[in-house]
Amino acid sequence: MAFSNLVTDLPVKGKTYKFYDLTALNDPRYEKLPISIRYLLEAAVRYCDDFHVKKADVETILNWEEMQTAQAEIPFKPARVILQDFTGVPAVVDLAAMRDAVQQMGADPAKINPVCPVDLVIDHSVQVDAYGSLDALAKNQAIEFERNKERFNFLKWGSKAFDNLLIVPPGSGIVHQVNLEYLARTVFADKDNILYPDSVVGTDSHTTMIDGCGVLGWGVGGIEAEAVMLGQPISMVIPEVVGYELTGTLPSVATSTDLVLTITKNLRDLGVVGKFVEFFGEGCASLSIADRATIANMCPEYGATVGFFPVDKRTIDYLHQTGREEEMITRTEAYLRANNLFVDYADPNFRPNYTTVLKLDLSTIVPCVSGPKRPHDRVDLDKLHKEFNEGLGAKISFKGFGLKPEEISKSVKISVDGHDTHLEHGSVVISAITSCTNTSNPSVMLAAGLVARKAIKAGLKVPSFVKTSLSPGSGVVTKYLEASGLLPDLQKLGYHIAGYGCMTCIGNSGPLHEAVSAAIEENNLVVSGVLSGNRNFEGRIHPLVRANYLASPPLVVVYGLAGNVNKDIFNEPIGHNEQGNAVYFKDIWPSRDEIAEFEEKYVMPQFFKEVYETVETGSPEWQQLETPQVKLYPWDKASTYIKKVPFFENMTKELPKQSDIQSAYVLLNLGDSVTTDHISPAGNISKTSPAARFLASKGLSPKDFNTYGARRGNDEIMARGTFANIRLVNKLASKVGPQTTHVPSGEELDIFDAAERYQKEGHSVIILAGKEYGCGSSRDWAAKGPFLQGVKAVIAESFERIHRSNLIGMGIVPLQFTQGQNADSLGLTGKEQYSIEIPETLKAGDILKVHVSNGNSFDVLCRFDTEVELTYYRHGGILQYMIRKLIQ
Template identity: 65%
Template sequence: MSGKNPYDQLLKNITISGKTYKYYDLKQLGPKYEKLPYSIRVLLESAVRNCDNFQVKENDVNNVLEWEKNQAVEGGVEVNFKPARVILQDFTGVPAVVDFAAMRDAVKSLGGDPDKINPICPSDLVIDHSVQVDFTRTDDAQQKNEELEFERNKERFTFLKWGANAFRNMLIVPPGSGIVHQVNLEYLARVVFTTGDTLYPDSVVGTDSHTTMINGLGVVGWGVGGIEAEAVMLGQAISMLVPQVVGYKLYGKLSQYATSTDLVLTITKNLRALGVVGKFVEFFGPGVAELSIADRATISNMCPEYGATVGFFPIDDNSLQYLHQTNRDAQKIEAIEKYLKAAGMFRDFTNASEDPVFSQVVELDLGSVVSSMSGPKRPQDRVSVTDMKAAFTSCLTNRVGFNGFGLKPEALAKKGSFSFEGNEYTITHGSVVIAAITSCTNTSNPSVMLGAGLLAKKAVEAGLSVAPYIKTSLSPGSGVVTHYLRESGVIPYLNQLGFSIVGFGCMTCIGNSGPLPDNIVNVIEQNELVCAGVLSGNRNFEGRIHPNTRANYLASPLLVIAYAIAGRVDIDFENEPIGVNSKGQKVFLREIWPSRAEIQSVEKTSVIPAMFKDVYSRIENGSNAWRALKSPEGKLYPWDKTSTYIKSPPFFEGMTKNLPETQPIRNARVLLLLGDSVTTDHISPAGSIARNSPAARFLASRGLTPKDFNSYGSRRGNDDIMSRGTFANIRLVNKFVSLPGPRTLHIPTNEEMDVFDAAELYKKEQTPLVLIVGKDYGSGSSRDWAAKGPFLLGVKAVIAESFERIHRSNLVGMGIVPLQFKEGQNAESLGLTGKEQYSIELPSNLKPLQQITVKTDSGKTFEVIARFDTEVDLLYHRHGGILNYMVRKMID
């Protein structure tokens, strides 16, 4: 049971605006505190404040305080951490609310009180992933897209509105409000919490991997699996290993023509090459003082792309200025400043004496940053704009891989023509067909958004335009963006180039790019063209943006517009004109590119607190459609068995009060044999539902036509769809079959079929399944369905060379056993074909990171590491998953 906090003697009084508060004065812990990285100080404060010797123990406090020693311990040192709050978006949030509703049913059926299933930790859910780019280039595109969003997602929205009323301590921000991370940055972030009369730092975990964006405002936060987030919502601590902290020193100044996007793509490449998976990155040095909070947030946002757990910027004077700019309460800002200074958590980046100890230090001269893109398939593959033409040309003939499409020389000249709006157009390899200013990464940053607007203005004045067949769009991260774009006078020019506002949500970056015209698709497919998408997002994995854009490049909003005007990515902007105007004059990009000083001048007059006050004073009310939406009442959700959006999941079927016995995995078959960097996009796509897929066949059997299929992401509340959508990515490379796609081999019959159909056949044969995969399995977005889907297919274990952090945790949370090949070993080196049968003994007294034996029917035997990293992992494993554990806990 929980008890009195043994650290209450550290409580100290502080008076702010005439009111007395308490806080834990960690400086009393001794000189070791002053040497800790600032991000670790936040973890330590949470451990001290929550220490009850039950969930958080004194040993946790000591282990964090001894960070300098423990961060270097081989295998890591386990600690428990209780975040201050949880944030969700609707793609990952709907399954969480579905699970909560199902857990209430399960608790009731086992004789418990269902009302105990309720968020204990403050939880916010922002609906931002549902809207698609169906309409663009018209004045009413935003209205039409939002109307269609409501039409498609009415069941989901009704369910979420029920959840907002049924569950205590949960705020739901309605659709049309903006990107979850920008709303978090501009509105939801507390920075410092006041609970009763106690002050403490804000910290957050979220069901989106880009929750890390909030680190730009000095709030420690990272993405976790939806399953793990649910446990935090129910008051559980997160088990984690004391992280190494890489100090990233910034110095110098960005050039007049470099953007924060160029900086983050540079940092992403550097840190991915360095290897920071599982580590914290903390930025320091005089260069940080040169960056706005929006610049810092852009860098923190792409933390999952460089692989770290957080990319942290401690709070400084710039942070306080941002809080004033975004219309935070003046007394709260005063409390934030005084508390953080008293607690030793406030930074002056120009004062090197405040620099803490780091595990290692890397440096970057801001002046070395050049205009950059990343692609064509991964966010860490940065290429300078000056090298883009040569780089893309090389990619065409490079062997198939992250930087290659494997075209034969005779295919390079392929092109195709089509008619669009009465005119004929020709496209070839490198032609841009999607150009989107989208995503939380950049639309939170006025400097690059206003820069794009100024570039559009100069382009229009120079007589340039964008080809009408290119699908252009602008989806701001919050309504504030519209305010300052309008205030600066650039919206008419953006509209003229086709970048009209199409909605407030993730849209293209998550795969909600909407359809391309059939005649363009036909030309691309018939000629096997490598056409391009250019977007200001953070993810460009294969098949994510659109099935017909094989090459996708991340870029600043300015470069999105530039490449849209050029119409192709294989252009040398230094030596080739971006276009020719109506007078036949060549126009070069350098002639219309706005300088950093020019952008900053406009930003000072265009971005004001009144805009934030206006937008966020209305945000919780939602649109007329949201307010008119009727939702059920009551603590238990009345499931509609005919719904194809919301369904009670089968996770608790047959569950008993008593703990089940640990079972070995006997004579399992391999469902898929995969290579390196299999992402959660490959495992659990969020984009459109292909018409020939098992999910499409299921929906058709329910009487739906393709126009009503919607996306996988929008149907995450229905396990029938999501199990059929597991491994449904058209770019999935399974070594059992010859072509990429969602197909596999049913080994006993040697018959090729859809992955879901094979799994169903194995299920009928009562054959358990395993996956054999390469390195970085489960990288990308933190999707809980990437674990839930395989679980429903019958996957009992995944044998990988390595796992991405969040996905490994999700596998454990769903009762799937994560097994890792020993260093230097993989399927190939062990001579495994994947067609063997596998038996895995799982002892009841299994220890963290224990080696266990895998036996095959071919006679081969090998050792693997059971990637249960902590005792809590093993606890969840013994219960069959974290949700089962929570149900039993609530009943007890």
């Protein structure tokens, strides 16, 4: 290796390790680099072979201050990959299909095998079917296995057929919390005792949560992650780094959730897409690792690549608290200190050179929520009722619901399990303590328990129409809630444990009570969900719940008790007890000191050890799964869950011929902030959808349809589920929903049916879109689905980072309107035909010409940002490139 002269011994308690000593570069630029950039530098130095990683790449990173705005491309090899099952199943399906393709081309299928550690946590399959009872957990886990046995069997096969693939079974917790508490290494020691920083890319956008404990990590597309598994470095543009200086301490009434929602808004306003954010300042020292992880988790919502907290003494304390081995902790601190990667946030002299610096005084944070349709739309808690009420009659937008004046005061009487009650606009029908963002944080989880205890003492109850659930991120949460005696208080209010998984935040909220559903649908009610999650896009949480607010776990309980978001939470009573006495917010809200006392007393290291000792064993149901001991997967043609993908059919060793896009029709004409939930929903399969018709043709009844997320291993269903979100707004459709106009005939069809007809007629299709196309969760099917529908290009005002990467990975061309232009400004209706010139000499960042059938033409920026991305495109996609590379 080019920098082997930097390898230095590091003695730690009688054992000698080795490491690449970056200080031995004797380069004054090193000490000025942000810590996150030093991590990129270390990986480049360690892997520098002047082939995959060149000395020039190392120099580019060292020269970060000059190169950060130059769009300079660098390679990065992360230490490991992490997956969850929604994205993990299609990744393993792809790998299995790649093995078949390699064998068909006469090469060894075993060449398709992860070369770096891959951890897959099954956490997205459990749904809130049962709730509000002690047996909810057992029932939901039993249903989860019944629904997903075939998927789980496939994943268990993968863990045996592929080396370096660890499966964490269902029921263990949420991927990011398990990563934080158990999987994260902080510093790796390889077989040669060489130490290096832990870094990870994951197929879930909230992989960034791990940045809270000093592990550099971010989300990538599933397709890109597969290439990393197979040894390919990530090609990335060296990022700008925003330094976010935190000062002061949080006031007693505020939580880390309030802090992160404020940070999310501030960074969204600044604009940090494609940038690193690195936190520093004495305020960081007052934040626990769980607090930092909460902030890092929401990184996709503020748009950055990472939200990084370098390792300090508090990180080391957290490793002790979570039961890591003493030897690992000792060598971790010794290595980081030796390489100047360890920080003291209280040291005013620690101030690397950042691109720009933002400041926040923690003492200014006030209680807040975000919503009703986007996670970065922060609302002060005392203004929520006013904003919601104004939004009811406002035109449909991110804040408005478009109700007629006569509809706004509507109230509907219903009976729920023998309790007479009424529903109105703002009624909280889902109150869920859920998601990795907050369930990893003992302070807010204990605060929720304390709110429940005080509410019970005050005589409050949760209204019967509220669907309550508690989804801990790991078994550790249950341990400390039990030890503190707060779990029974939560249960008395209906917050029984429903499962250990993502659940409500991913859209696995399960059905509402029939009377509630009927009242909403028949009366056009704008009801609400309040959840401690990180995503609240339209149609994601539940198709009938239009207003969804992200809140801290204690606020979830408060609003569950209040029963409506259209209430002045600080001045109106939360509710009344049986004696008719009013109970207010201040009566049930715990102080920060109370919460801290419980955390210090009941969050114990032994809980982490007890939970994670057996985490890889799984439940008896998991252990009983029997899988074939073969390297090539025996595909079952009758399966509606696992199917061999068609991406590699008829693939040859030679590159496919590149051609222009000729006379393409517009499949969809979309506006701003079209999310991956709009493109590839993960929730329930509508009974009237093309996917439902396909499943019915296979003899399945609606109760067995499961979700799109659970069926990501079957391309037939996922192609039909592409753009199937009932809240999709398409300018080529007469109403909101998953329809479009088939332009040649003028007929309005389901989007899949229109795409299928275009393909049969031999027509290519493209998509027109506005700003932030593909924002939200990292979903490879949001690119794979359009590919199977025949989409050749997307022309948008801007793209979300991961989704643009996924489009390229599937051979779809991402094109960007030039500054100040969009479909409307150019007078495009979407009913024209479009031809796009793609020259053989295409280079990254070229301007291309689009010719429209109405005689006009316009320029677009080709968003292949690097030469590597162009290479993937010329191969027809990243996986095709990997196959050809591995069989050379």
